[in-house]
Amino acid sequence: MKRFLQILAGLIVLILLLLLIIPSLFKGKIEQKVTEAINENITATVSFDKFSLSMFRHFPNLAMGLDGLTIVNKEPFAGDTLLHVGSFAASVDLWSAISGDGIQINSILLDSPKAWLKVNRDSVANWDIVPVTEEIEEVEEDTAAASDFAVRLKMFEIRDASFSFDDQTAALATSIDDLDAVMEGDLSQKATNLDLTTSIQRFNLQMEETKFVKDAFVSLDAIIGADLENMVFTFKENEFRFNDLSLGFDGTFGMVEEGYDMDLKLGAKETSFKTLLSMVPESYLKDFEELQTDGSLTLEAVAKGRYIDSDHLPAFNLVLNVKNGSIQYPDLPESIDDIQIDVIVDNPGGTADNTVTDINKFHFNLGSNPFDASLHIETPVSNATYKGNMKGAIDLESLADAIPMDSIELRGLITTNLTVDGDYSMVEKEQYEDIEANGKVSMKDFFFKTTDWPEGFKIATADLQITPRAMELITFQSSLGSSDFNLKGKVENYLSYALKDGVLQGRLDHSSRIVDTNELMQLSGEDTTQVEEDTTAMELVIVPKNLNFILNSNISRLIYDKLTMTNVKGEIRIVDGRVILDGLKSNMLNGSMLISGEYNTADTLRPFVNFDMALETIDIHQAVNSFSVVDSIMPIAKKAVGTVSTNLKFNSLIGNDMSPILSSINGGGLLNSKGVEISGAKVQNALATMLKNDKYKKARAEDLSVNYVLENGNVIVKPFTTNLFGKELTISGTQGLDQRLDYTIKMPVNRSELNNVAGLLGASVPSSVDNVMVNVLVQGTVKDPQLKFKLDDEFKDQAKEKLKEEVEKGVEKLMEDENVKKKVDEVKDKLRDLF
Incomplete structure (x- = not known):
């Protein structure tokens, strides 16, 4: 042992x-x-x-x-x-x-x-x-011919x-957080029961800027009979939950060689109207637990037949019915009553075009105002046929008294009476006389205020008349903060735009007494400094290609950054992904501006601007204090007083922050001025210091005419002549993207002043010359200019001739002396005898 x-x-x-x-x-x-x-x-x-x-x-x-x-x-x-x-x-x-x-x-x-x-x-x-390879088909064939070797699984679990x-x-974003799932079953058997338990604590769904689902709870508990040999699954005990809405499944689901066979029935296990409201995101329906509701709910769906694709669908039917519903918050005075909803979606099987959707009733009372709507849609794929109506009034102040709205003030009355009846083929063929799409939507005394818009957005009155051809905005009087907007006009082809991505066309007349863009972009009650910071953080605006709009604008006063413009008038066209300005005029900076051109995003990868501008008698000092870019590129302008006029052609690619890409700037123009005075600029101070003469600290130019070119972001100034410091100067040069300077100023300088920089000239100067022509080389950067002096080449040649003349005159003067002349003659005689 x-x-x-x-x-x-x-x-x-x-x-x-x-x-x-x-x-x-x-x-x-x-x-x-x-x-x-x-x-x-x-x-x-x-x-x-x-x-x-x-x-x-x-x-x-x-x-x-x-x-x-x-x-x-x-x-x-x-x-x-x-x-x-x-x-x-x-x-x-x-x-x-x-x-x-x-x-x-x-x-x-x-x-x-x-x-x-x-x-x-x-x-x-x-x-x-x-990666996709050509070997895939071979692998599939080998797999099909494989042995009976198999992998059998009993339990699969996912945690957190x-x-x-x-x-x-598609501008679609969705997320799932804290997902737990357990599936148990003996997959080695031909038939088994699969026990599935799944829960999602937070499910979110957003399209564009709208959150359709926010932090929803989703769960599925199911026991599924699995015929693994024939791949047929039978739903037994199961419950699907979306927040408080509980649904049950019955029937079978089978995988066949082509498509799926199904015989399924879905139904709400709870019949309270409140369970349907639990699907509404919390941002739209606050304090859901405190909500008092009444009314019954019926939600049922069936699907029977084979699904292959959108042209081969099973028969399906969906019924949603709410009777005698009501919503009441205990702390609010108003309620939404008599909620009646009757929706049926039916398809006998076949193609998706066989689907018929009927919203037979959608009704509620808010305060003393009833609201009703209905809609019938059939053949949605081949030729959408629709018939419906909407009639009622919504008192927004009553709505705010019925639904909690944190930090929101809302009031106003919206009334509507619309009828639609037609199909899309009528729109395509422009048979507007056969379409019924008539009605009116009105808004009066609308007011919307939040912490972001403390001044509130107001619409005093708005009237929209709807016909099959167009929506006509008869009146629209609104204000946001200190800015006001008045609009009227027509929007055409809206049915094609809404139903088949057609081009939306229209013409609107716009007028405003004042538009303060600083206030509009700020969207909060912060100070001006914050506004300036916010306006730099802009994003590229893509102009839709399916818009064809003409906007006639008339703004009495427009404020942008530090600039105030008056009598802004002109036509703005939006077409093919472009915003085109056609003769936009305004008064600004004690002068006027006329601008034509375009902002073009048709190629979203290479958006650009191309403008022709004419500025007349613009005050330089005001321009510098209105546009920070002028101060950064040409700080000397901050020291200037006077007016200028210019014709400018400007084109540039645009970056993602809406700013011009400097290296792509091209164009040019002609700048004129009857009189400009500059005092205390860095270049002037450097010149005055080197020549030891304070008169250079102040300069005034009369009848100025400057031809300049913009090339790949660089400013190239063609040679021009003007009177400065009581002298005639010729100026030319270049300013680079990196703000480096390379200018030449050709000017006469008094000989006594040059004594201070004599060592920098690199050549001697005739003593008889009072004014010396020099080239002042302005180099360095905009913020730190450096000056060098060089004799002008033309002046050097003139100086040589002058020196030769002086030598010849000196010889002639010596020959006038009799003793000198006698000795010269003696030398001549001796040389003659010698040779």
Whole structure:
């Protein structure tokens, strides 16, 4: 017996040693194979912190683990994390793997997986990381011809998962946070029950700027009978919950060779109207728990038949019915009563074009005002046929007394009476006489105030007349802060625009007494400094290509930054992704401006502006104090007093912040002035210091005419002549993108002044010359100009001739002396005798 116990103990120790050693022997190879397989089959960077194998954790099963799995995208999402899994764990029946008949997986656990899914503007998805190869078909054929080897799973669990999805092509964003899911069932059997429990603590859905779902709770508890041999699933005990709305499923769902067979019925388990309201986001329906409601709910849906695609649908029917509903907040005086909703969506099967939608009734009372609407739509794909009406009044002050609105003040009366009856083919054929689309929408004494708009947005009156051809804005009188807007005009082709992405056309006349853009862009009650900071953080505005609008504008006073413009008049056209200004006039800076041109975003990758401007007698000092860009590019203008006129051609690419891309600026023009005085500029002070003469600190130019060119962002000044410091000067040069200066000022300088810079001239000056023509080289930068002096080349030639003349005159004067002349004659005689 003792011997037997010793042998048994030895075997146990040996087994334990093998269980400890075997995973270690194979761990490295398995880890290497996993890494190689992943990196060879995806176009992304994959890493993980730890890979583990153990026979003890789930003895006698093999436990595998992977911690910190991360997948990082390459171009065009370089550096973005696609997936991160906190840990992955699996328990595998070791003997099933050894037998070769298949692998029995007892459990799989994904702990804290997080995925960030994206689709960019070019419709490229960041999860598309598996390259397509020609070998796929061969792999599929090999798989089909494989043996009976199979993988069988008993339990799959996800803990604390989160996913986000952002589709820029559809302006769609959705997210799931704190997802837990457990699926149990013996997938090795031909028929089994799958026990599925799933919950999402926070589900969000947003399209454009509208949040349709915010922090909703979603769960599904279901026992599903699974015929795995025939792939038919039968819903037994189950409950789907969306916030407080509870739905139950009955029926079967089968996977067939082509499509899916279904015989399903859905119905609301609770019949309270409040459960339907729980689907409304909290931002639209505050303090839901305190809400008192009444009324009954019916929500049912059925689907029976085979689904293949949108042309082969099963028969389906949806019924939503609310009777005698009401909403009342206990702390508010008003309620919304007599809510009646009757909606039916029906399709007998076949194509999506067979779908008929009927909103037979939509009714409620708010205060003493009833509101009714109905709508019938059929053949939505081939030729949308519609018939409906909307009639009633909504007192917004009563609405604010019925629904809590934090920090919002709202009032005004909206009345509507609309009727529509027609189909889209009538719109395409412009058979407007056959379409019934008539009615009127009016608004009176509208007021909307929030913390962002403390001054409030007001619409004193607005009347919109609707016909099949056009929507005519008869009156629209509004104000936002100190700015006011009055509009009238027509909008045409709105049915084609709404139903089939047609081009919306229109013409509006706009007038305002004052428009303060600083206040409008500020959108808050902060100081002017903050406004200036906010206005720099602008984003590129893309002009829609399906708009064709003409706006005739007349603004008595327009404020932009520090600039005030008066009598702003002109025509603005919006067409084909362009905003075209046609002869826009205004008075500004004690002068006037006329501008024509365009802002063009037709090519969204290369938006640009192209303008012709004529500025007449503009006050320089006011211009500098109104446009910060003038001060940064030409600070000398801040020291100038006077008026200028210019004709300017300007074109440039536009960046994402709406600012011109400096390196792309081109154009040019002619600048004229009858008189400009400049005092104390840095160039003047440097000149006065070097020549030791304070008269250079002040200069006045008369009848100034400057021809300049804008080339790739650089300012090139063509040579021009003017009178400064009582002298005639010629100026030319260039100012670069980096604000470096390279100007030449050709000017006469008094000889006595040049004594201070004589060492800088590099040549001698005839003593008889009073004024020396020099080139003053202005270099350095706008903020730190540097001056150099150089004799003018033309003046050098003149100086040589002058010196020659002086020598000749000196010789002639010496010859007038009789003694000198006698000695010269003697020398001549001796030379003659010698030769």
